Amino acid sequence: MGLTVMTYNIKNGGRGGRLDAIARIIKEQRPDVLALQELQHHHRHGGRLIRLLAEATGARAFLSRSRLGGQPVAVLVSEPATVISARHLRRPFHHAAGEVTVRTDAGPLTVIGTHLYPFSGARRLWEARWLASRADSRRMVLLMGDLNSLDPWTDHTERIRALPAHHRSRHLRSGGEVDTRAVRALADAGFVDLYRRAGTTGPDHTVPTTHGNGGEFSRMRLDYILGTEPVARLVRSCRVVRGGDTESASDHYPVVAELDLSVTS
Template sequence: MPLTVMTYNIKTGGRGRLDAIARVAAAQRPDILALQELRAFHRDDGRLMRTLADAVGMHPFLARSWFAQPVAVLVRDPAWVVSAAPIRRPFHHAAERVVVATDQGDLTVVGAHLCPYSGWRRRWEARWLAARTDPARLALVMGDLNTLDPWTDHTERLRRLPERFRSRHLMPRTDGEVDTRAIRVLAAAGFVDLFRSAGHGDRTGDGEKDYTAPTAHGGGQEFHAMRLDYILGTPPVAALARSCRVVSGGETESASDHYPVVAVLDLEARPAALRTPRGRG
């Protein structure tokens, strides 16, 4: 069976929307799910985290935040997990690193949420993520990276963005140069944007979104048709990617201000005790 991975920013802890968020996630049946903006999920001995994890039938690995909101990586079967731990760096939000066993070798999954306010800080956070991965091995970085990609003309969407939010996406002391540094750092480290390589980023008229924020009814005035949520893979993962798409419609339009992103990989998870060394079937 192929491996389905998903990333979803649920907006400030999903207050009053957790049931809808769980239904959105469960409908995609992810094997690995990266969640961001888990406000208060670490409190009361992780009660909210357990509630959402139980609702989607997954096991959570939570990373508390240094300054803002936690993130988590959820795995459908905890027996797949080789190791799990937060990345110990002063992220504005947080990052969690989980290694799962597959038929092609261990897969490292990093779920992250980069700083929304400072491109300089996002660049450093991207460097911390890149330093924890080997581009020759199976690895994913998933999450709300709060950064526009360097391969697209963003002039019109930034023009239509309210001025008070526009500076978050522009290089300081330049004449309107778009700040894409965090994505460029990860691309330079060998990561491939699966939406571009295996998705529908070059297609129009098929009804699929090419942006992740905002949704139709979830708020998000700080966005205007912006792709800020990514699934990035090292070349070995990109070669195994069947598809990558933004999920929209139905409850995704109000469950959060971000749409989830889902990718399908030609990998099969297996119990860690039975994991296969890389390069063997």
């Protein structure tokens, strides 16, 4: 047995009849812990939409709302995992961040789900630095979500060139340098990119999907599963899920990692 974790930006709450496809994708991957982003309207009417999605996928949902008009995020935990604690991270994120700790056979695992600022690298770095403070080399901590940031280990020249001109400023600093500061700040704090640690090969982009209308993207990896070293040592695999419903259910592909852990009740 292992622990399956997944992150997925479902684009504007799954509007337009996409929630059924999103639920199918989640059920196919069977994550023990799932981080969701862009949960537009899921906090309304007593949280009806996130409750329906949680029920459809057999999970408990812990929703975190934005204080600044952005979209909520959530961490969902499936049975038989025992949730030790859950809380909203009370920082002025444009979107939001939430933290859930579950019991495993190797001790508590803290999972942070978040969605960083899309439009400004400086603001994104600001938010990343708040999250970097959650890195603790003595603890198992996962950070999952849409970080809206390119990584500092890759040559992104062609990806930037392929972007529509009016979207390039999201990923460039004032001098024209590619802005990778958010992921770099998290890495410097001790968060390890599980995709790289697992040695995954092949296409790595998480946006855009084939039919998701992601016109602001150009085959970029913006969605990450990061972990402190005690987690990174346990990664078996990490992959971008493609094909089937994922090509149209969102403009982002989900990312899934398998860890050499088991949840306990």
